[in-house]
């Protein structure tokens with residue numbers, strides 16, 4: 001069976017975790033939920049706990065690693081991170097067990113999955129996105145990025161399922177009570193992708209292979225699911241790609257599994 005699925009268990013600045021999996025095994029990407037919340041959401045999604053074979057980290061911001069040590073110990077699986085991110089993780093939590101280091105741009109195999117980490121533009125230590133493939137199926141993830149560079153677009157282009165940040169609506173961000181420095185950070189080249197930037201990126205990376213698009217890491221204060229969805233949907237319509245299954249991830253509950 002060649003199916004490759006992704007289940008977004010939580011996405012947004014209050015916590016991120018998703019599982020890339022087939023029917024037998026999977027890899028957790030980010031561990032920003034408490035173990036209790038993670039287990040509960042896996043149960044709701046019908047995912048068995050002994051599927052988890054490893055935890056891949058995108059970057060060290062707290063919404064991506066809050067439950068990391070406890071989850072790694074519970075599942076008894078290795079943690080994987082880029083070299084500098086691994087050092088930072090160890091600094092942030094000296095009790096964290098072994099972290100397997102990789103160089104972004106390389107490739108490695110974990111069980112049935114081939115992992116290709118690639119660098120992202122974000123104000124963290126050596127942050128990465130991932131392409132994960134199995135047989136002929138590919139899933140690509142880019143979240144927490146201020147701009148989608150050519151490397152990011154190149155990596156996402158061939159994927160069946162694309163998970164892409166759609167963080168904020170520009171008008172809502174401008175009107176929000178957030179302090180000026182924070183607005184500048186979010187809008188900057190190492191901040192977060194707006195709905196508009198996300199849609200523009202989408203237009204450049206859609207390929208005949210694209211079957212699913214999942215919008216990620218929506219800001220709870222400065223975005224709504226309806227706005228993010230409308231922005232991406234308008235782009236898909238413009239490109240006559242209404243065949244693509246568009247989904248918007250949630251902060252407070254899991255999203256149904258997207259299969260490719």
Ligand SMILES: [Zn+2]
Nearest residue numbers: 013061063144
């Ligand atoms: Zn984040």
Ligand SMILES: [Zn+2]
Nearest residue numbers: 059061124144
């Ligand atoms: Zn971040």
